[in-house]
Amino acid sequence: MLNPKEINKINEEVSHLPRPSAACIEALKVVQEERGWVSDQNIKDIAKHLGMSAEEVDSVATFYNLIFRQPVGRNVILVCDSISCWVLGYEKIVEHLKEKLDLDWGGTTSDERFTLLPIPCLGTCDHAPALMINHDLHRDLKAEDLDDILAQYE
Amino acid sequence: MIRSDGQPVSLFEYQQQGGYSALEKALQSSPSDITELVKDAQLQGRGGAGFLTGVKWGFVPMGEQAPTTKYLIVNADEMEPGTFKDRLLLEGNPHQMLEGIIISAYAIQAPKSYIFLRWAYKSSANRLLTAIQEATDAGYIGKDILNSGFDLEIALHTSVGRYMCGEETGLLSALEGGRAIPRAKPPFPQISGLFGKPSIVNNVETLCCVPHIVEKGAEWFKGLSIGDGGGTKLYGASGKVNTPGIYELPLGTPLREILEEHAGGMKNGYRFRAALPGGASTDFLTEEHMDVKMDFKSVSACGSRLGTGTIIVMDNHTCPVGFVHNLEHFFAQESCGWCTPCREGLPWVERILKSIELGEGQDGDLDVLREHTSGLGPGMTFCALAPGAMAPLKSALNYFEDDFQSHIREKKCPFREN
Ligand SMILES: Cc1cc2nc3c(=O)[nH]c(=O)nc-3n(C[C@H](O)[C@H](O)[C@H](O)COP(=O)(O)O)c2cc1C
Ligand code: SF4
Ligand code: FES
Secondary structure: OOOHHHHHHHHHHHHOOOOHHHHHHHHHHHHHHHHOOOOHHHHHHHHHHHOOOHHHHHHHHOOOOOOOOOOOOOEEEEEEOOHHHHHOOHHHHHHHHHHHHOOOOOOEOOOOOEEEEEEOOOOOHHHOOOEEEOOEEEOOOOHHHHHHHHHOOO | OOOOOOOOOOHHHHHHOOOOHHHHHHHOOOHHHHHHHHHHOOOEOOOOOOOEHHHHHHOOOOOOOOOOOOEEEEEEOOOOOOOOHHHHHHHHOHHHHHHHHHHHHHHHOOOEEEEEEOOOOHHHHHHHHHHHHHHHHOOOOEOOHHHOOOOEEEEEEEOOOOHHHHOHHHHHHHHOOOOOOOOOOOOOOOOOOHHHOOEEEEEHHHHHHHHHHHHHOHHHHHHHOOOOOOOEEEEEEEOOEOOOEEEEEEOOOEHHHHHHHHOOOEOOOOOEEEEEEOEOOOOOEEHHHOOOEOOHHHHHHOOOOOOOOEEEEEEOOOOHHHHHHHHHHHHHHHOOOOOHHHHHHHHHHHHHHHHHHOOOOOOOHHHHHHHHHHHOOOOOOOOOHHHHHHHHHHHHHHHOHHHHHHHHHHOOOOOOOO
16 A cells, blocks of 8 residues: 555656656655655555556566666665776775675665665766665775774764 | 856856846847857757757747747757766856746747756756746746846756766657657657657757847857857866866867866876767767867768767777777666567677676687678667767777787787786
8 A cells, every 4th residue: 555645755746747647756765765666566556556467566666777676775875887987996896895795795784774786887987986875976986995984874 | 157166156246257148138029039049059969969059949940839838848858878068057156047938939939848857967956947947036037027028937857877878869758758659750859859749859058059149140149269160168178187177168179189288187197098079978089189170070071979078098009909899888778678689689799798808709800890880880770879889980990900810819908917
C-alpha cells in the first residue's frame, strides 16, 4: 500500500501533467525516498495508482540506474568510474573501498551501513577522482582519506 | 559572471550587473526578432552537435494557427564522461540561465519550460529552486511577465540517471515518464515533441548565451569569437594537467593555448600524448593537432568533433587500451538496447578490449574491433550513441595501433608494473 504522504506527492505531480502515466518516474522517486528502495509490491501499487500495468512500471524502474529494485544500505556510495577519474587513480580508490568494506559492486555490508555502486562521470572531473555518498560529493580523493570520509556516515 | 568563492550569484548581484535587463529589452521586441537576432549572432548549440540555435527555433510553428502549448526544455543532463561545464553555470549563476530560458521561451512563444537536470547535481537543484522562487517573486516568471502579456511557468525535473536522457528525443521520452528511448525523426521535436507538442531542447550553456546576445547585439557576439561561429565557449581540461578546470575563452581558441596556458601544461613527469577534445564520444587529437582552432568546423576538419569542448588529456603513462576500455564500458552500459548493432556490438567491443588489457588478446581482435567501428558508425544505428562510442575507438586504433599490438604480443599491459 502507498502511504498517504506518498499518494499526496504523486497526485501533486500528476496534477501538472497531461496524463497520469507521465508521473511514473516521479512516483518511483517518491516511493524510493520514503522506503530506500522499490519492492515488487510497490511497483504494483504505483501501477494501480497511475492506471498502468505493473510490467510497464517495472520496465521503467529497471531502466534507470538510480532506482533501486533491491534493498540498499543506509548510505549509498556511488564511485565515479568514468574516464578522468580512471586516469587519476580510480582503481586505488575502489580497491581500498572494496577491501575496507569487504564488498564487491552492488554489495551491502552486513550491518546495512553501506552499499557500494559505480556511477558514470559525476561532472567534477577537474577534481577527480570523485564519489558521492548519499547527497554529498567528495572530490580530489586519496585512498588514505577514505576512512575519515566513511566515518562521517552512521 | 561567476563568483570565485563558489557561492551562487544572488538575484540582487545579478541585477546590479545588469541582469534581467535583456529580458526587459526582449519583451519589447517581437518573438521573431529575437529568433533572427540569435541566428545573426551565429550561436551554435553548446550541447555537442553545434547546430545553429536560431535556425532550430525557426522551425517552431508560430502565429495564430500554431498550437498554444509548446515547450522550451533545458538539457541539463550532463552525463558525457569528462564533461563538467554546465555544472559551473548551474551552480555559479542560475539566474543567467533563467533569464536565457525566459527570453528563449518568449522567442518561440512557449508557456511552459522544463529544466531536465541530472540526479547527481544536488546543489544545482537547490540553487535553481531558490533562483526560480526569487525570479517568480520579482515578476520575471509567472503570469504577464513585466506587463508584457507573456506567461511562463518553469518546472525542475530531476532525472534518475541514464546517459540516454541527454539525447534530445530520449530526454522527451524520459520527461513523459517512460524509458529514455530515442524517437524517429521526422517528425522533429520542433513540430511534435513533448506530449506531441512543438518543443525546443537546448543545452544549458547555449541558453546562457542568449541574454548577452539580446543585451549587446549579434555583431558584438560574433566578434567575441576568433573562429567559425559566434561567442565565447566554456572549455575544460581534465587529466594530468597542472590546473584542471573550466575556462571561458573566445570560440576558436587553439588547443595548445587552452592546454598550455589555461590548464597550466602537463604535471611534472608527464608528457602529453593525446586528448579527446570534447567528451568521451569524440575522436582523439594528437600532438600534430595542437594548433587546431577549437571551433566546430575546425575540429571536424581534423577528423574529430568539438563536442562539449571539455578536453580529456591522455598522458604518456596512461595506457591507451585501458583508456578506451573505460570509455567503451560506459557506452556498453548506457546503450538503451533499442537497436541490435549497439546493444550487441558494444558489449562485444568492451569484452575484447578487456581481454587485450588483461594480456589475453588474440590475433584478429583488432580486425573485429575495426569491423565494429564501421558497423556501429554513423547511419547504422537509431541514435548517435553508437557512432559516438566508436569515435575514440576508431581513432585509437589509428593512432595507437602499436600499443594494442604490444599488449597482444607481450600478453600483458606494458603500462602496468607486474
Ligand atoms: C547519447 C547522447 C547524450 C547526450 N547528452 C547530452 C547532454 O547531457 N546534454 C546536452 O546538452 N546535450 C546532450 N546531447 C545532445 C542533445 O541530443 C542535443 O543535441 C542538445 O541538447 C541540443 O542542444 P543545443 O542545440 O543547445 O546544443 C546528447 C546526445 C546524445 C546522442
Ligand atoms: S544507438 Fe544504442 S543508444 Fe541509440 S537507440 Fe540504438 S541501442 Fe539505443
Ligand atoms: S570522470 Fe569522474 S567526475 Fe568526470
